[in-house]
Structure formats: C-alpha cells, structure tokens
Amino acid sequence: MKIAIVCYPTFGGSGVVATELGIALAEKGHEVHFITYKQPVRLELLHKHVHYHEVEVPSYPLFHYQPYELALSSKLVNMIKKYDIELLHVHYAIPHAYAGYMAKKMLAEEGIFVPMVTTLHGTDITLVGSHPFYKPAVTFSINKSDIVTSVSQSLKEDTLRLFDIENEIYVVPNFIDMSKSTNPFTPCQRELMADNNEKIITHISNLRPVKRIKDVIEIFYRIQKEIPSKLIVVGEGPDKLSAEKLCKKLNIEEKVFFVGNSSEIDKILCFSDLFLLPSEKESFGLVALEAMVCGAPVISSNTGGLPEVNIQGYSGYLSDVGNVEEMAKNAISILKDEEKLSRFKKNAKEVASRFDTKKIVPQYEALYKKA
Ligand code: GMT
Numbered sequence: 001m002k003i004a005i006v007c008y009p010t011f012g013g014s015g016v017v018a019t020e021l022g023i024a025l026a027e028k029g030h031e032v033h034f035i036t037y038k039q040p041v042r043l044e045l046l047h048k049h050v051h052y053h054e055v056e057v058p059s060y061p062l063f064h065y066q067p068y069e070l071a072l073s074s075k076l077v078n079m080i081k082k083y084d085i086e087l088l089h090v091h092y093a094i095p096h097a098y099a100g101y102m103a104k105k106m107l108a109e110e111g112i113f114v115p116m117v118t119t120l121h122g123t124d125i126t127l128v129g130s131h132p133f134y135k136p137a138v139t140f141s142i143n144k145s146d147i148v149t150s151v152s153q154s155l156k157e158d159t160l161r162l163f164d165i166e167n168e169i170y171v172v173p174n175f176i177d178m179s180k181s182t183n184p185f186t187p188c189q190r191e192l193m194a195d196n197n198e199k200i201i202t203h204i205s206n207l208r209p210v211k212r213i214k215d216v217i218e219i220f221y222r223i224q225k226e227i228p229s230k231l232i233v234v235g236e237g238p239d240k241l242s243a244e245k246l247c248k249k250l251n252i253e254e255k256v257f258f259v260g261n262s263s264e265i266d267k268i269l270c271f272s273d274l275f276l277l278p279s280e281k282e283s284f285g286l287v288a289l290e291a292m293v294c295g296a297p298v299i300s301s302n303t304g305g306l307p308e309v310n311i312q313g314y315s316g317y318l319s320d321v322g323n324v325e326e327m328a329k330n331a332i333s334i335l336k337d338e339e340k341l342s343r344f345k346k347n348a349k350e351v352a353s354r355f356d357t358k359k360i361v362p363q364y365e366a367l368y369k370k371a
Contacts, residue, residue: 001368002031002084004076006100007091009040011235011261012206013286014121017151017174018091019043024177024361026050035079037068041263053079069099076103080114087368089117090145093124094134097141115371117364118145119172120159122283122304125150127210130162139163146371149364152305155283170367173308174286175360176293178353180266190271193257199229199335202272202296204265204287205279207237212301214239215278215324217246217256219299222328224255227335231256232268269294273341274331280321282306293352297344299331309355315348 003025007018019040022032026049033051034040045052055075057066076099079085088103090096097118104116118141123129129138142148142165149172150156156169194200201220205211213233220231233243233256240258247253262268269275275291277300282288284305288298292309298316300306310316317330334344 002033002086003368004033004035004079004083004085004088005091006035006072006076006088006096007040009036009038009043011041013174013284014092014119014124015040016042016286017119017121018089020175020177020357021089021361021364022050023047024357025365028361028365031083033079033083033085035072035075051083069095069102072096072099073102073106076100077106080107081110081112085114087117087371088114089119089364089368091119092121093118093129093138093141095137097145098137101141101144115146115368116144117147117149117367117371118142120148120150120155120169120283122151122155122281123210125155125159125162126281126283126304135163139165143167147367149367151284152308154305154308158283158304170363172363172367173355173360174284174289175355175357176289176352178293178356178358180293188270189267193232193271194230195228197228199227199273200232200271201229201274201276201331202232202234202268202291203276204234204268204290205237205277207233207235207239207243209239210280211237211239212278212280212321213237213243214246215322215327216276217243217250217252218324219276219278219328219331220256221250221252222324223331223335224252226332229255229273229335232272233258234260234262234265234268236261265290266294269296272296273345274299274335275316276327276331277301277306277310278319278321278324278327279303279306285309289352289355292348295345295349297334297341297348299327299334301327309351311347311351314344315351316344 008015019042275296301321302318319326
C-alpha cells in the first residue's frame, strides 16, 4: 500500500510513534511518505520504501501567523497525486486532521478518493483540543475522519467525554520494537554516569508543566537520602531552569545530570535502574514503555493510560498525581532489595513485550484495509 504519514517531527511521543510506524510499515513492504515541516528526529532515510517531503511555509509580512494548515493541505494534494497515495494517516488531530480533511475534499473535486485515518495521541484531546478556541474544528475533523484510533482506552474515554463524537474510536496502543532491547551494538557504559555502588534513576520528557519535573526532583531527593544514586534528566523544556534551581536549593546538583535532548535514549536507558514518570496527564506514556523494554521498572502517577502500561506491583508502582512521598517510598522499596529489583526489571521487559511492534502494527494495517 502507498501510505502518507503526517506527524510532528519533534521529540514528542506522537512523532516518535508515527515515525516508528512508518519504518515498520516500510519494512513490511509498504511505500511510506512522511509529510511534515522537518525530517522527523528518529527517521533515517536509509530505506528504499521511505520518502520524506517537506512542507514549506513561505513567510509574508501581512501574516501575523503563517498558514501552516494551508501549506500542508496543498502539499498533501500534490504528493497524493504525484505518488498515487492510497491512504493518509495523520497523527495528532491539531491541525493535521483538519488539513487532511481539506486535502481530501480538494482531491474529491478531481474524482480522487483517499481515506484518512486519524490517530489521537493525548494532548491534542485533553490539553489543547478541548479548549473552546479549537473544539469545534477538532470535533469536526475527528468526525470527518474515515477511521479514528486512540493510543489507549483511557484516551478513548476522554475523547468521548470531551467531544461530541459520532465515529467509532479504535484503541491501538503504542508499541515498541522488542528486537532493539537485545541490540548487541548498544554499549552499556554505566561507569560514565555513576559509581559501582550507585543506582541510576532516569526521567525523560519535554520538561513541560504536565510532566511535573519538580516531583521528579522531590522523589529523587528522598531516594538519594537512603540509596546512593544519580538522576539523569533527558530533554529540554520550559521547566528545566526551575528544576535546576530546585536541585541547587536541595543541595543535590552534583547528583543530577541534565543532559538535554537525545536521539539515543536507549543508550541511557540500558543502564537505568529505575524510571520516574509522575505526570499530571499521560494518555499512554510511550517513554515508560521505552524504559521498560530496556528493563527499567517504572514509578509513575496513575493518571490517564499509565495503568494500561505500567502494572502496579509488577513492572513498577503507580500513585496519585503529586504523592511524591509514596512514589519515593515505592522507589526505595525496589532499589534497596537486589532480588526485588531484578524481578521488577524482568517483569518490566515482559510487560513491554505485550506491546511489541509485531503485535500492534498489523492492527493498523487491518484498519487501513477497512478504510
Ligand atoms: O508527552 C507529550 O507531551 C508529547 C505528546 C505528543 O503528542 O507528542 O505525547 C502524547 O502522545 C504520546 C504518544 O502517543 C503518549 O505516549 C503521551 O502519553 C502523550 N502525552 C500526554 O498525554 C501528556
């Protein structure tokens, strides 16, 4: 099948899922065309079935806001015609589903029918999409999609609660390539970050308020009082500065490394003993799955789709949002007991295997056929 994928090219989870899906589809023989404003961070164009088309938005002084949706829908029309694309899969409703629908309508005028699959990822529904400024357009574009998917049961329920949805929503969970977890080419250079007697705790996110980075620091502060340990924070975002200040205030700056964005998180996760994700909201928590596949148990909040990914008392522990005392207590209970730690590491990998690419990608293919 010839498939066009529209996504955000940045470090966000939706872009990562879209990119990994495109790569997996190409490996299965589909012809995949990524259409976005920058080459997605995890996309290497070293595959004969993978193509990338950049959306350019020429700036004009009259425009206070550059019309990206307009440029995207025009690009979609041109690429769909040029490459005889048979299916359009848009990730993140805003503005991709809206632009995709406009492209569909323009193509229909020329007698070309292209079905559109829209995947809802989380913040497009729970944070941004439900705002009154966007809600009518988001409702419209979800209802006009030929197939709608959500990355968790929890996100499906949120969507049905927040919007007037007439379409069926299919739950297709995020996925992970299990073969990467046994990649012998990933060196586990633990000694670069910590001494032998220290545990390594990791957090990865875009450091936005929804990730509650302050809680990450508070949890680690409590852990390091009892267990010799280091914290690695991966990512860039608006809350980085205040998190650094908090580390200074708590006198733990020497034990916390802010390493910025990374496209090689598997190299960091391979030596992580524990992963922290105390988010305010999380439709799925792809990063928790990425940690689990590398054998890191997860201490998370119990919000949104996280209980569908992190299994209480098995792959980690879940607590109410903001309950840093309990999160720290649970983290310590795993880290101080070597037998428990290795059991939880094994369990984390086992749970991750339930979300293997091989099990999930066929679900998307079946929906493409239906569309
Ligand atoms: O986590 C973010 O803020 C980025 C955001 C995105 O759309 O890129 O992530 C959302 O989509 C991910 C992939 O489906 C999910 O794993 C994340 O849980 C979800 N984030 C939130 O719901 C806050």
